[in-house]
Amino acid sequence: MKTHFRSVGGTIDRAAGSTKKNAASGSVGGCKAANTRSVVREGVYTEFSQSFAGLLRCPPVSTGAVCPFSVMETLFNRLLEVVVRCRDCEDRYEACVFSVWQDLVLKLTDDKDPYFLFSLSVSEEDFQSLKVQQGLLVDFSAFPQKFIDLLELCSSEQCSDAPRFVLHLTCQSPEGPAHFSVVETNAFKHLNHLSLRLAPGSDRDVRDHLAACLSAVKAEKQALDVKLKKTEEDLSRQLSYAQQTLCERSKELEKLRSDWTHQTSSLSSRHAEELQSEREKSAELQQQAERLREELQSRLAQLEESCRDLTRDKYQQEAALRDLQTKLQHADQESQRWKQQCQAARRENGQLDSELQQQQSLVVRLQTRVAVLEQESRDQQQLMKRTHDVLEATQQQKVRSTAQTRKLEATVKSLSEELLKANGIIQKLQAEVRALLGKVKLKNTVTVSQEKRLQDTSQKLQRAEQQLHDLEQQLADRDLQVEKLKEQLDGTVQKLNESRDVLKTNENVISWLNKQLNEKQLQKSYLPADGPRLPLTAAPLQDHFLPPTGAPAAHHPAPAPPPPPAAIHR
Template identity: 55%
Template sequence: MDQLFSKVLQVIVRCKDGEERKTNVRVTIELQLTTSPVHKRDLLVRLTDDTDPHFLFNLSISEEDFQSLKVQQGLLVDFAAFPQKFIDLLNLCFSEQDVLSPRFFLHLSCQLAVLEGHVSLSVIETNAFKHLYHLSLKLVQGSDKEVKDYLAVCVNSLKAEKQALDKQLKKTEEDLSRQLSYAQQTVSEKTKELDRIRCEWTNQTSSLSSQHSQELQSERAKSLELQNRLQLQTEQLRQELESANQKSSQQLHSRVTELESSCRELTERKYKNEAAVRDLKSKLIGSEEECQRLKQQVLSLRRENSTLDSEVHEKERLARQMQMKAAVLEQEIKDKDQLMLRTKEVLEVTQQQKESIEENAESKELQNQKLEETVKLLSEDIIKANEIIKKLMAENRTLAGKNKMKNIAIIRQEEILQETSENLKKVENDLQSTKHQLSTKDEEMLKLKEQLESAMQKLNESKELLKTNENVIRWLNKQLNEKQLCRQAQSPESVENAAQRVTPGLRAHFLPQTGKAAVSPEQGAGQMVHRQGGDSAGLDSKYFERRDDRIAVRGLPSDLLHTAVAPRAKLPVASAYFTQ
């Protein structure tokens, strides 16, 4: 089962003798492959509503049914290309569903007053002249079993999502608990540092307050000394004036002017002394204000000191991290230097070997020359000399091959050095990418929490709906039992008369494509009455059995519920039923 399309689309719904209304319906298209006994492909179209779990309409299109659809509606595509073309039309409807006057839209029509039974889904294009019907499909309402199967699949998918979310939640909780423990450790360390800083601050404040109190006491003592001096000076002046007045009482008239001048001078001195006292008082007030300002400065400096301490701690932590990185890099550089030294030693060894090989080659060439001279002199030993020359040439070739292998090893070591440098760069890029991934995972964790909450709400709502449906089913079973007991008390003749009165109004509406009769609600009620009249035992025993998997009956008239409840015929999934 391959799912090709699943989206919520806006559909215009119209029932018999009703007005058009817009609603949101989820359209799902699936491709079903069956291999036993014959390889077949079926296209399944399903209409569901996320808000109403009982809203279900199905359609199954096989390759044989598609041929009749192609002939009826004049389609130009094959069965293989039909699903994609249908999906393209649905995507056009989805893209224009928010427009006031859409060009493409879906239309769902029903021949009954309620959206039940057979419905037709049409894809319509509008232009200035008319509505063009691109495709029209006939869907059948799902039976109780199909609705139950669909709900079971939905519940299973929700359970799987819930389990996955639970696993992710556990992982996130473990990560958060680790982070919390680390944060608690850091908080405890910071509180210890804060207590230490507070102790230092209290000591400093006590020392500063003692210093300020001593300064204030010294200034107050100085002011008191000044006041005492001024009082002594005034008393001495008064004594001098009194003695002068006693001595110069006779010369008062002559020295009035001098005394007046001296009095003026004394008054001026008095005013000056008073001004000096005022200045000292103002200085005292200024010193107190400066003391308060200094206290405030001390507080601000302490706050700045605390912030600077935190910054210093952060910088020290960063410095430690940088030192660790530098140590790692230095270690890597040392390892690379050792590799370089080793490679240099290998190169020196290879060069020495090369020189020795060259010396051997020169010596062997001299030997070859001597051998050639001996060959010329001794023609009898030509065969032996040729064999010796061949052996020497083979040794030269092996030595040349060894030189080539050593050169290849040196080139490989240089490539390894380049790869190590590239790996360092990759490690740095991986660090940055991991930091980015951590931030994205935190965001995903928040989104998953929100999805889990919404899923739990949906589960609770579905449980409440199931409870209400079970209550309705119990009530209906109770009503059926009461009606059955009442009808058993009646005579068979009255039941047959009632059946004869109801049967003339029966009508069956036949659909030309399927060849099956669609029975109206009145016919269903008449058939039930006739069945009750023919069977003396009343309703079949299967209607009195307790079934927990039944779903509430919806859309039945109230008079049919009070008179008789007919069992709903299970409609099979239509192979393909299309409008003309």
């Protein structure tokens, strides 16, 4: 199916998505056929044309007259199937061409039968009688579009097995007029929407129609020739370009082949050289591996010999170890004898008297130091008590108490260090005593005359040991006192933390009171000018509770203002 939209001076054909515009040329009997069918195809075409210069009503084409369709616009052109009914033949479906213009001109042709031509010219006066006869509801200006709509419906239904809209053409005789009808088929009856009486074309009309078709075919042929010539030129140009490109590509291919051959030969020679060098390297590596294997085998033999030597040495060392163990047993027995002889060497312990006196003087100094530390501890306790009282008064006193607490901690720490030093000295003395005892045990040349003196020395040594034991007991008591001091210090730190919490709560209350006071002053600042006013800014309440910088802190804080809903804890 093909749709044509005709305009003055040209034809635009739209079929299967392609568009072409060809200038119609040629004349038949002096009549320009610009708006006739430009392409003759098998099928039925319907054309509606409307004049441009007003509603130009043109009669059918006559001899010697200018074709009236040359100034008309084709509104519809489509292939439609028509049921042709003749008296002397059976009903059949024919493909006819309709050409409709306005004044309204309807033209029906058949591509398979060049002499098949029916036409109808309806003026506005004729349309009024047609409107009355068939009960039409549209005006003359809207009739072409409505007729086109009916033909569109027929075109959409012609592919269906049971079309709803069908076109009928009834011929009583070959030379007589024909009746063209648009019929709607439903389950009840056939509704005839429109019935037109078409007159058969005269010889003149048929010749004009054939001439127009011939001119259109010639114009199309000429256009196709031009297009073919242009296509041939383009193809020739493309062929020459392709041949030139092929020649260039052939040269490049030959060059690439020669390069590839050269590279292949060079790569082959290089590969052969590399293969030869790799073979030489492989042979050399095999020789090295063989030498290394021989060296490792000789090394293994040496190691096995060394292992046998070491095994012999091991057995010898074990035998020597057994001998040494025997000697050690003899040495232990000798040591027991030496221990028995050491009883006589106690006379040399007189040298320990002077050393014990020195140790006693050192113990006295340590006792004095401990007393001083106890006095400092008591002083620190009093200082902590005063610090606790000062912390309850002001924040400045809190800072001083913190410093004093740190100082006390440092003092306690130093005391602990002194105690640790004393313990170290005592341990050193004990080590020296044990060393002296060892020396005494090693002495083997003693005399009987010194046994009495040795006994006295032993008594003195016992007294020194008793004094040392007493000193250790005193140090244990001092350790207990230090633990108590630490517990007191922990309690003081806990109280200090509680004081910090109370101070933080008091600071929050003071900030809240400052805020309330500022709000009150802001509210009072908006009173009338003649009333009393308060300053917009007030000194913080901390100035009433904290002492000035550099002034000593009082032991008792100033009376605080009434607290907010949350009570102030001291």
